[in-house]
Amino acid sequence: MKSLDDAAEPAARGDGKYPIDDFLALQEATPARQARSEATFRALIQAGSRALDGGSLEKISISEVCRAAGTSVGAFYGRFENKEVFFTAIQQSAIADVWDGIQQMLNELDARDAPAAEFLESIATFWVRIYRDNRGLYLAAFKHASTRPGVWTPFKKLGWSGSALIAKTLANRLPGGHDDLLVRQAMQFVNGLLVNATINDPGPIHLDDPEMAGHVSRFLCLYLGVPAQAPVETGRSRAVRKARQ
Structure with a gap:
């Protein structure tokens, strides 16, 4: 079985697939599990x-973790x-769930x-939710990176592959015509913003603020x-607007 770091570098391959496919293929290479075993596996993953x-x-x-998953420590180490x-x-x-969602x-x-503006609004909302829903995973990977450098690689592959797929779908809808590189550059800025908001949370807009997706979309x-x-004006933005008047 290939390791995570053996996966292809971020460049389009001859078969048209993106690098994330190499990472997700690691899941497909594992032996099939019976339904009951699969349920236990999923429960442990969710509890973790x-x-x-x-x-x-x-x-x-x-x-x-085992207690929360309703299983035994022996079952954990069996997997x-x-x-x-x-x-x-x-x-x-x-990452597999996120990739399916994208x-x-x-x-x-x-x-x-859908028009380009709706595309970008949906992408912004979805992208912010990725970081919100997986904040603990990102933080743990960041803390773990000093002892295991390759731990951040799958996130980089997800960001690159997601951006490439967005560019492939969206680029022809842009006012200036097809511009794959411009879309991927925009998503690079978005990923940088959201990684920083997840790990460092410098403000003034925070990851959990209702306005975050709107800022990314704009x-x-x-x-x-x-x-x-x-x-769409939220309660908080309405309050801010009134305070400025």
């Missing part, structure tokens, strides 16, 4: 993901050799020929020259 929201990988208690392997499985599962979102928008529209849709 929730545990990461409360602390680092080192602080995760395997016994508490995962150690915490490192468990973390990789959590990461694989999360493809479904873009297919739906493409099928109804940035994408401005960067790509797409007229933005009228923003």
Whole structure:
């Protein structure tokens, strides 16, 4: 089985696939599990993901994870050799879910020929949710990167592959015509912003702020020259506007 670091570098391959396929292929290479075993596996992955929201990988208690998953410590070690392997499985599962979600979102928008502004608004909302839903996983990977350099590689591949797929779907809808590189550059800025908001949270806009997706959407529209849709005013933005009057 290939390791995560054996996957292709971020460049289009002859078969038209993106680098994320190499990472997701690691899941497909594992032996098939029976339905009951699969349910236990998924329960452990979900419990582990929730545990990461409360602390680092080192602080995760395997016994508490097993208790939350409704299974035994023996069942855990029957599936995962150690915490490192468990973390990789959590990461694989999360990235596979995100990748499926990206493809479904873009297919739906493409099928109804949505305008570019709607594309960008949907992408912004989805992208912010990726970081919100997986904050513990990103934080744990960041803390873990000093002892295991390759741990951040799957996130880089997800960002590159997601951006490439967005560019492939969106580029022809831009006012200036097809510009694959411009779309990928815009998404590079978005990923940088959201990684920083997840790990460092410098403000003034925070990851959990309702306005975050709107700010990302407006940035994408401005960067790509797409007229933005009228923003929906939230309670907080309304209060800010009134305070400025």
